[in-house]
Amino acid sequence: MSPSLPVRISVNGRWREGVVEPRRTLADFLREDLGLKGAHLACEHGFCGNCNVLFDGHNVRSCLMLAVQANGHAVETVEGLARDDGELDDLQRAFTEHAAIQCGFCTPAMLLTAKEFLREHPGETDEVAIRRAISGVTCRCTGYQQIVEAIRSVAAATSERAAEQA
Amino acid sequence: MKPPPFEYHAPESIEEALSLLAGVDGARVLAGGQSLLQLMKFRRAKPSTLVDINGVGELDAIEQRDGELRIGALVRQQRLLEDELVARSWQLLREATRFVGYAETRRRGTVGGSLAFAAPWAELCAATVALDATIDVRSANHGSRSIPARSFFRGPYETALEAGELITGVRFPARSRRSGASFHEVSARYRDYAQAAAAAVVDLDDAGECASAAVVLVGVARTPWLVDVTAMVPSLDGIGDGFEPEDDVEASAEYRRRVAPVLARRAVQEAFERARAA
Numbered sequence: 001m002s003p004s005l006p007v008r009i010s011v012n013g014r015w016r017e018g019v020v021e022p023r024r025t026l027a028d029f030l031r032e033d034l035g036l037k038g039a040h041l042a043c044e045h046g047f048c049g050n051c052n053v054l055f056d057g058h059n060v061r062s063c064l065m066l067a068v069q070a071n072g073h074a075v076e077t078v079e080g081l082a083r084d085d086g087e088l089d090d091l092q093r094a095f096t097e098h099a100a101i102q103c104g105f106c107t108p109a110m111l112l113t114a115k116e117f118l119r120e121h122p123g124e125t126d127e128v129a130i131r132r133a134i135s136g137v138t139c140r141c142t143g144y145q146q147i148v149e150a151i152r153s154v155a156a157a158t159s160e161r162a163a164e165q166a
Numbered sequence: 167m168k169p170p171p172f173e174y175h176a177p178e179s180i181e182e183a184l185s186l187l188a189g190v191d192g193a194r195v196l197a198g199g200q201s202l203l204q205l206m207k208f209r210r211a212k213p214s215t216l217v218d219i220n221g222v223g224e225l226d227a228i229e230q231r232d233g234e235l236r237i238g239a240l241v242r243q244q245r246l247l248e249d250e251l252v253a254r255s256w257q258l259l260r261e262a263t264r265f266v267g268y269a270e271t272r273r274r275g276t277v278g279g280s281l282a283f284a285a286p287w288a289e290l291c292a293a294t295v296a297l298d299a300t301i302d303v304r305s306a307n308h309g310s311r312s313i314p315a316r317s318f319f320r321g322p323y324e325t326a327l328e329a330g331e332l333i334t335g336v337r338f339p340a341r342s343r344r345s346g347a348s349f350h351e352v353s354a355r356y357r358d359y360a361q362a363a364a365a366a367v368v369d370l371d372d373a374g375e376c377a378s379a380a381v382v383l384v385g386v387a388r389t390p391w392l393v394d395v396t397a398m399v400p401s402l403d404g405i406g407d408g409f410e411p412e413d414d415v416e417a418s419a420e421y422r423r424r425v426a427p428v429l430a431r432r433a434v435q436e437a438f439e440r441a442r443a444a
């Protein structure tokens with residue numbers, strides 16, 4: 001048995017500490033040690049994408065990373081999306097308005113994946129581009145259409161605001 | 167916890183990594199982890215020790231030197247899609263990488279890891295063979311050596327790497343100005359494992375005629391299958407000679423035998439068009 005190692009990881013803007021076995025995945029650290037259940041585990045082998053979290057600003061599979069590998073890095077989970085006063089993020093609101101949540105299992109990963117996509121391509125309303133962006137996350141309810149529409153509505157609002165300011 | 171227990175080391179230099187790899191039986195390199203951690207969770211891999219090279223910054227560079235493109239082993243696959251040098255002169259790498267997993271796995275997955283894992287469907291392995299790249303490896307006991315990509319892949323998940331060796335990088339020779347490349351792939355689902363794929367590179371002479379053309383096929387043999395098609399263009403008649411595809415969960419051998427020549431023709435034709443437009 002390998003000795004446990006101390007880790008210090010910034011999670012949703014707050015430094016969190018723990019002591020973990022090297023084989024503990026980042027997903028298990030978030031879910032079991034920190035109680036943040038937003039990273040959902042389904043396949044646990046990198047295929048389904050439901051465990052996506054933002055690692056230094058980019059989505060990664062938290063089931064295919066060790067917690068020790070996140071030492072000193074910044075992780076953002078779905079729990080960090082809403083404001084501290086409970087006000088929902090634009091994407092969260094759009095998902096509820098477009099009924100883009102059926103069983104809810106893929107929702108955290110879809111939100112985080114869309115978050116990165118819109119940050120890198122603000123105002124991108126092309127449906128194909130959106131579908132490609134979320135292609136790494138599986139929704140077993142197959143509610144993709146509503147999810148695409150929700151993401152598109154946030155992009156459209158961004159591009160309208162940009163047009164008004166121009 | 168699904169992976170079996172292991173000793174964990176996170177060296178910060180190549181030398182430190184090599185001495186760890188040489189000193190421990192059953193030690194394996196952990197790079198992006200997108201395949202190794204998966205295998206460990208299935209308990210099909212049970213390394214006694216993981217040598218995590220993610221902190222070895224000197225392995226994480228892309229540079230052009232003496233005309234060659236040098237890519238460090240730790241360079242993330244996603245970076246091949248974003249790097250301007252790659253986009254300008256080694257388009258095949260960019261084209262092939264589009265088919266490698268998803269952005270989330272490409273953010274962690276590395277170039278060196280893809281080559282060392284040598285999955286039979288791996289696009290980057292095919293691209294290194296097509297571009298006649300050279301793979302640089304090092305070990306504590308035997309120093310450095312360079313292995314041509316064309317003799318590196320020995321079988322599915324089998325390479326010329328020996329115990330204790332670490333891939334440090336891969337070098338791609340300069341492409342001629344009048345060259346073109348293209349990568350085509352089919353998979354059952356968007357960006358899933360390749361059922362078959364074709365990587366084509368074409369060089370033109372001063373008159374704009376074909377000087378050389380080569381295609382590397384994925385899914386028709388146990389390793390990336392290189393064919394010099396210079397004498398076969400444009401029909402590529404006979405390209406299927408020697409194919410030995412296998413049945414698996416992704417596709418039947420029969421389908422692969424039929425689709426691979428189609429992909430080869432498309433890739434070669436597109437590579438030609440790009441070379442002529444260059």
